[in-house]
Amino acid sequence: MGPGGQNAAVAGFVVVAALAVLAVFPQPGSGERAQPPSSLEPVAFVMPQETTPPELADAGAELVVSTCSACHSLEYITTQPRGMGDKFWHDSVAKMIKVYGAPIEPADAQAIGDILAGRFGQAAQLP
Numbered sequence: 001m002g003p004g005g006q007n008a009a010v011a012g013f014v015v016v017a018a019l020a021v022l023a024v025f026p027q028p029g030s031g032e033r034a035q036p037p038s039s040l041e042p043v044a045f046v047m048p049q050e051t052t053p054p055e056l057a058d059a060g061a062e063l064v065v066s067t068c069s070a071c072h073s074l075e076y077i078t079t080q081p082r083g084m085g086d087k088f089w090h091d092s093v094a095k096m097i098k099v100y101g102a103p104i105e106p107a108d109a110q111a112i113g114d115i116l117a118g119r120f121g122q123a124a125q126l127p
Contacts (some may be wrong), residue, residue, distance in 0.1 A: 053078045055119055063108060064115050071102055077116065086117040 090113035
């Protein structure tokens with residue numbers, strides 16, 4: 001299809017879309033108030049209760065739990081690849097601060113990176 005055919009196809013689509021909008025929402029001055037389609041009903045979602053993963057359930061991880069769970073699930077942490085080393089975890093904390101605006105003080109950021117690197121930074125040891 002050449003450029004002229006594409007323009008005609010786009011124009012045809014625009015006309016069909018405009019007619020669909022007019023069919024759903026009457027024109028001003030027609031005496032009717034625009035009503036949304038009756039199929040739009042409020043939806044409620046019940047989210048599961050957040051639980052602390054076993055890897056972060058002790059007092060040594062309290063800073064991680066209280067800080068990180070303010071923005072994302074703790075599973076976001078525990079599902080990261082294991083054995084990526086200290087730099088990965090410190091860089092991850094830095095990304096949360098610089099890219100996502102996490103309100104973490106520098107001393108806490110260092111401590112969080114150290115905790116995460118200590119728990120998840122080394123490759124899993126097989127028995």
